[in-house]
Amino acid sequence: MSAVLELAEVSVRRGQASLLDRVSWVVREGERWVLLGANGAGKTTLMQIAGAQLHPTSGAVGLLGELLGTVDIFELRPRIGVSSAAIAEQIPRDETVRDLVLTASYAVLGRWRESYDGVDHERADALLREVGVAGLADRTYGTLSEGERKRVQIARALMTDPELLLLDEPAAGLDLGGREDLVSTLSVLAYDPLSPATVLVSHHVEEIPPGFTHVLMLRDGRVVVQGPLEETLTAEALSATFGMPLVLEHHDGRYAARRKQHHRG
Numbered sequence: 001m002s003a004v005l006e007l008a009e010v011s012v013r014r015g016q017a018s019l020l021d022r023v024s025w026v027v028r029e030g031e032r033w034v035l036l037g038a039n040g041a042g043k044t045t046l047m048q049i050a051g052a053q054l055h056p057t058s059g060a061v062g063l064l065g066e067l068l069g070t071v072d073i074f075e076l077r078p079r080i081g082v083s084s085a086a087i088a089e090q091i092p093r094d095e096t097v098r099d100l101v102l103t104a105s106y107a108v109l110g111r112w113r114e115s116y117d118g119v120d121h122e123r124a125d126a127l128l129r130e131v132g133v134a135g136l137a138d139r140t141y142g143t144l145s146e147g148e149r150k151r152v153q154i155a156r157a158l159m160t161d162p163e164l165l166l167l168d169e170p171a172a173g174l175d176l177g178g179r180e181d182l183v184s185t186l187s188v189l190a191y192d193p194l195s196p197a198t199v200l201v202s203h204h205v206e207e208i209p210p211g212f213t214h215v216l217m218l219r220d221g222r223v224v225v226q227g228p229l230e231e232t233l234t235a236e237a238l239s240a241t242f243g244m245p246l247v248l249e250h251h252d253g254r255y256a257a258r259r260k261q262h263h264r265g
C-alpha cells in the first residue's frame with residue numbers, strides 16, 4: 001500500500017516551545033489511525049501538518065505523493081477531508097444540512113459554483129445516509145444537536161471524495177449516547193474499504209471505533225509509541241502517554257481506561 005502521508009523528523013517550534021519534536025510517521029492507503037495524547041500534547045499541530053495547513057520548522061512532509069513546500073497547497077487541500085472544531089465554528093447556522101454538504105468543495109476550494117448537478121445532490125444525500133442523518137437534510141444546521149452536527153461535519157469532509165480524512169476530536173462535547181452513536185458510524189466508515197485513509201484525534205480510548213487499525217501516542221510533542229493498534233495500545237504505553245498509572249481493558253473491539261488504584265496493606 002502506498003503512503004498517503006509521510007513525516008520524516010518533523011519538528012514545529014514557536015520561540016522556546018517545541019510543539020512537535022522529530023516526529024516520523026507513515027500513514028498508508030487503507031489504514032485508520034487513532035492519535036492519542038493529553039491536552040497540549042501536539043495532536044492538533046500534527047493534524048495541521050497532515051492537512052497542509054502548517055509547515056514544519058524542520059523535517060520533511062510527503063502528502064499524497066507530493067513534498068510539502070514544493071507543491072501548491074491549494075491543489076492539495078481539496079484532496080484532504082478535515083473535520084475540526086475550528087472549521088465547525090465557521091459553518092453558517094442558517095444553511096440547510098444538504099447545502100452545507102453540497103458546498104463542501106466551495107469551502108475547501110474557495111471557489112463559488114453557481115449550481116450543483118444531480119450527481120452532487122445524490123452524493124450529498126448518500127453521505128448523509130451513511131452518517132445516519134438522512135432525515136435532517138432539509139433542517140438548518142443551527143437547529144441540530146451537537147451529535148447531529150458532528151455527523152454533518154463528517155459528511156461534509158467526505159464530500160470532495162478525499163484521499164485522506166482527518167477527524168480532530170469528533171466526539172468532543174457529546175453525551176454518552178451521542179458518543180456511542182458516533183463511534184458506531186465511524187466504525188462503519190472504518191470497515192468500508194472505499195473509505196479514505198483516516199486519522200482520528202482523541203483523548204479517550206473509549207472513543208476508538210472498532211475497525212481502526214493503528215495508533216500513534218504523543219506526549220509533549222514526542223511520539224511515545226506508534227504501530228498496529230492491538231499490539232501498541234497497552235496499559236504501559238497509555239500510562240506513559242498520560243503520565244499516570246492506568247489500567248486498560250479491551251472487550252468486543254472497544255477499549256476502556258481508568259487510573260490504577262493503590263492497594264493498601
Ligand SMILES: Nc1ncnc2c1ncn2[C@@H]1O[C@H](COP(=O)(O)OP(=O)(O)OP(=O)(O)O)[C@@H](O)[C@H]1O
Pocket residue numbers: 014015017019037038039040041042043044045046203
Ligand atoms: N504559537 C504558539 N506558541 C507557543 N506555544 C504554542 C503555540 N501554539 C500552540 N502552542 C502550544 O503547543 C502545545 C500543543 O498544542 P496542540 O493544540 O497541538 O495540542 P493538542 O494535543 O491538540 O491539545 P488539546 O488536546 O488540548 O487540543 C500546547 O501546549 C500549546 O499551548
